[in-house]
Amino acid sequence: xxxxxxxxxxxxxxxxxxxxxxxxxxxxxxxxxxxxxxxxxxxxxxxxxxxxxxxxxxxxxxxxxxxxxxxxxxxxxxxxxxxxxxxxxxxxxxxxxxxxxxxxxxxxxxxxxxxxxxxxxxxxxxxxxxxxxxxxxxxxxxxxxxxxxxxxxxxxxxxxxxxxxxxxxxxxxxxxxxxxxxxxxxxxxxxxxxxxxxxxxxxxxxxxxxxxxxxxxxxxxxxxxxxxxxxxxxxxxxxxxxxxxxxxxxxxxxxxxxxxxxxxxxxxxxxxxxxxxxxxxxxxxxxxxxxxxxxxxxxxxxxxxxxxxxxxxxxxxxxxxxxxx
Amino acid sequence: xxxxxxxxxxxxxxxxxxxxxxxxxxxxxxxxxxxxxxxxxxxxxxxxxxxxxxxxxxxxxxxxxxxxxxxxxxxxxxxxxxxxxxxxxxxxxxxxxxxxxxxxxxxxxxxxxxxxxxxxxxxxxxxxxxxxxxxxxxxxxxxxxxxxxxxxxxxxxxxxxxxxxxxxxxxxxxxxxxxxxxxxxxxxxxxxxxxxxxxxxxxxxxxxxxxxxxxxxxxxxxxxxxxxxxxxxxxxxxxxxxxxxxxxxxxxxxxxxxxxxxxxxxxxxxxxxxxxxxxxxxxxxxxxxxxxxxxxxxxxxxxxxxxxxxxxxxxxxxxxxxxxxxxxxxxxxxxx
Ligand SMILES: Cc1ncc(C[n+]2csc(CCOP(=O)(O)OP(=O)(O)O)c2C)c(N)n1
Ligand SMILES: [Mg+2]
Numbered sequence: 001x002x003x004x005x006x007x008x009x010x011x012x013x014x015x016x017x018x019x020x021x022x023x024x025x026x027x028x029x030x031x032x033x034x035x036x037x038x039x040x041x042x043x044x045x046x047x048x049x050x051x052x053x054x055x056x057x058x059x060x061x062x063x064x065x066x067x068x069x070x071x072x073x074x075x076x077x078x079x080x081x082x083x084x085x086x087x088x089x090x091x092x093x094x095x096x097x098x099x100x101x102x103x104x105x106x107x108x109x110x111x112x113x114x115x116x117x118x119x120x121x122x123x124x125x126x127x128x129x130x131x132x133x134x135x136x137x138x139x140x141x142x143x144x145x146x147x148x149x150x151x152x153x154x155x156x157x158x159x160x161x162x163x164x165x166x167x168x169x170x171x172x173x174x175x176x177x178x179x180x181x182x183x184x185x186x187x188x189x190x191x192x193x194x195x196x197x198x199x200x201x202x203x204x205x206x207x208x209x210x211x212x213x214x215x216x217x218x219x220x221x222x223x224x225x226x227x228x229x230x231x232x233x234x235x236x237x238x239x240x241x242x243x244x245x246x247x248x249x250x251x252x253x254x255x256x257x258x259x260x261x262x263x264x265x266x267x268x269x270x271x272x273x274x275x276x277x278x279x280x281x282x283x284x285x286x287x288x289x290x291x292x293x294x295x296x297x298x299x300x301x302x303x304x305x306x307x308x309x310x311x312x313x314x315x316x317x318x319x320x321x322x323x324x325x
Numbered sequence: 326x327x328x329x330x331x332x333x334x335x336x337x338x339x340x341x342x343x344x345x346x347x348x349x350x351x352x353x354x355x356x357x358x359x360x361x362x363x364x365x366x367x368x369x370x371x372x373x374x375x376x377x378x379x380x381x382x383x384x385x386x387x388x389x390x391x392x393x394x395x396x397x398x399x400x401x402x403x404x405x406x407x408x409x410x411x412x413x414x415x416x417x418x419x420x421x422x423x424x425x426x427x428x429x430x431x432x433x434x435x436x437x438x439x440x441x442x443x444x445x446x447x448x449x450x451x452x453x454x455x456x457x458x459x460x461x462x463x464x465x466x467x468x469x470x471x472x473x474x475x476x477x478x479x480x481x482x483x484x485x486x487x488x489x490x491x492x493x494x495x496x497x498x499x500x501x502x503x504x505x506x507x508x509x510x511x512x513x514x515x516x517x518x519x520x521x522x523x524x525x526x527x528x529x530x531x532x533x534x535x536x537x538x539x540x541x542x543x544x545x546x547x548x549x550x551x552x553x554x555x556x557x558x559x560x561x562x563x564x565x566x567x568x569x570x571x572x573x574x575x576x577x578x579x580x581x582x583x584x585x586x587x588x589x590x591x592x593x594x595x596x597x598x599x600x601x602x603x604x605x606x607x608x609x610x611x612x613x614x615x616x617x618x619x620x621x622x623x624x625x626x627x628x629x630x631x632x633x634x635x636x637x638x639x640x641x642x643x644x645x646x647x648x649x650x651x652x653x654x655x656x657x658x659x660x661x
Contacts, residue, residue, distance in 0.1 A: 025466065052466065057492060059493050060489075061451075061485065066462055066493070068455075068456050069396075069456040069457055069461075069462070070460065070462050101445065103650050106431070107649070109439060276660075
């Protein structure tokens with residue numbers, strides 16, 4: 001085990017896969033010579049050269065279309081969309097082309113590709129560079145959706161995403177890039193579609209994703225230390241495939257479910273989980289499900305305002321205490 | 326004075342010429358059949374015929390090698406056939422039958438036959454230009470020599486994806502050939518009314534450091550020649566080409582459109598330039614016998630009739646297909 005930052009785990013995950021498989025190629029804006037605007041891809045150009053690690057113009061449709069076409073003929077491209085907000089300028093390629101082509105062609109085409117992107121808020125970048133758009137991706141049939149919360153998960157899930165034969169949208173959380181954690185040395189591959197229980201408690205279950213995971217863990221600690229309340233924390237890690245079995249198991253043990261979501265409220269991923277739990281686990285619930293989300297607004301930029309907007313440890317703790325009465 | 330064509334000064338040759346004519350006939354006759362089947366309500370949904378534009382599909386289709394990739398639009402029945410996809414596969418798909426190229430899951434606008442290098446028909450304007458680049462990137466990276474060919478309309482030159490794709494292909498020097506079929510209309514609007522330059526593709530080429538290339542899209546020989554040149558350039562590692570083919574669609578934009586927004590004189594002028602009778606006469610001028618030509622026409626007619634019957638008699642697609650092939654494992658599961 002070595003201690004790595006979340007951003008270094010990105011480069012390590014990509015390098016691991018590019019080393020073992022020469023069909024893996026990588027393209028995006030500023031990813032090569034500059035090492036990425038978040039410095040998450042430093043060193044890859046030197047290691048793999050400019051035909052495999054390729055800087056592009058500012059042309060998001062061209063970037064994702066190229067990734068798709070390359071995947072259609074057997075490469076395993078990784079494309080970077082610098083900020084997830086920019087998916088809005090290339091959503092056709094994502095939602096109409098990449099997501100649907102296997103189905104529409106009756107299975108003639110496989111699209112083993114990964115689109116990495118910096119998602120989420122906390123850096124005071126304002127409403128067009130801070131969104132959590134994992135729920136946009138989740139609602140399109142044909143896309144897998146992954147969002148790691150730790151450096152180890154970045155490396156393992158990125159490797160799994162690259163090896164996966166289907167298109168995967170890989171949401172890196174930009175507020176987590178500097179965070180450090182233990183990462184297994186050598187070849188390390190995780191599995192898509194498995195949630196992880198990070199904290200075990202008997203009183204309630206919190207389900208969280210990406211940057212909401214460390215906040216949920218901290219809230220659980222505070223509930224325990226200050227109120228003697230024991231929370232389970234489930235890190236979803238992947239929205240598609242969704243590990244409903246782990247969610248159901250943990251919710252049925254505690255009878256109470258809280259989702260902590262950075263996406264704006266309407267049609268956030270927690271709504272789907274809440275619906276599934278209500279339909280399939282209703283009689284195991286002891287209380288209504290509570291969703292803790294960013295309000296349904298564009299994000300404000302000022303630090304004070306942004307901190308009030310995205311679910312914080314304080315807000316998570318308070319909301320849970322309020323629900324428990 | 327132009328030399329009278331003879332076999333001696335013919336750079337195309339009889340075999341290619343017969344192939345060009347056969348392909349044009351195949352496309353024309355399948356499209357006409359599609360039109361009839363639509364009137365009989367045996368083809369539902371929409372379909373966009375390429376009658377009048379066959380010389381482009383034929384010229385490029387015959388010039389392509391088996392490993393090359395082609396990408397086309399919803400007006401792509403001809404391009405798909407020109408790569409060698411079966412008529413039953415095409416008509417069956419249009420009719421929503423089990424024997425369709427896509428098992429009925431794609432429909433008229435998405436014909437694809439990967440085994441033939443026909444990498445799909447795309448119905449969102451401009452989307453497939455970047456996608457064609459990706460295939461070209463593989464050929465460039467692996468040094469395997471294929472070209473990627475992308476067909477689209479004049480209207481497509483006004484969407485962003487066109488500019489992103491041509492620009493980035495030029496920067497990356499990709500072996501991709503962009504073929505604009507300028508049929509003078511984007512849907513119901515004359516292209517000149519919504520485009521700031523006279524030649525929608527050719528006049529933009531210089532912005533991307535590419536030569537301006539215009540070809541008579543109703544002359545299969547001319548198209549074939551320009552394709553050969555562009556492919557040679559691509560295979561030599563000298564980058565992309567952008568080619569504008571002047572042509573005309575004889576029918577409306579899609580099946581429900583009578584095309585009444587077009588001046589009668591214009592329609593008349595272009596019907597007179599129909600690529601197929603034109604090419605037939607050229608073959609006679611080159612000394613190809615009436616009998617050889619007739620044999621092609623009859624063979625194709627027979628094949629189209631057989632494909633029609635086969636499609637009509639085929640069952641509808643199995644309902645199992647509905648939940649198949651969202652994922653590479655063949656399934657559709659999004660949860661455990
Ligand atoms: C992004 C997008 N905008 C609009 C349409 C609707 N539409 C379908 S075909 C078409 C006209 C395209 O014209 P052109 O590129 O000249 O091709 P042609 O149909 O003449 O072959 C339009 C506007 C679409 N399919 N996609
Ligand atoms: Mg047109």
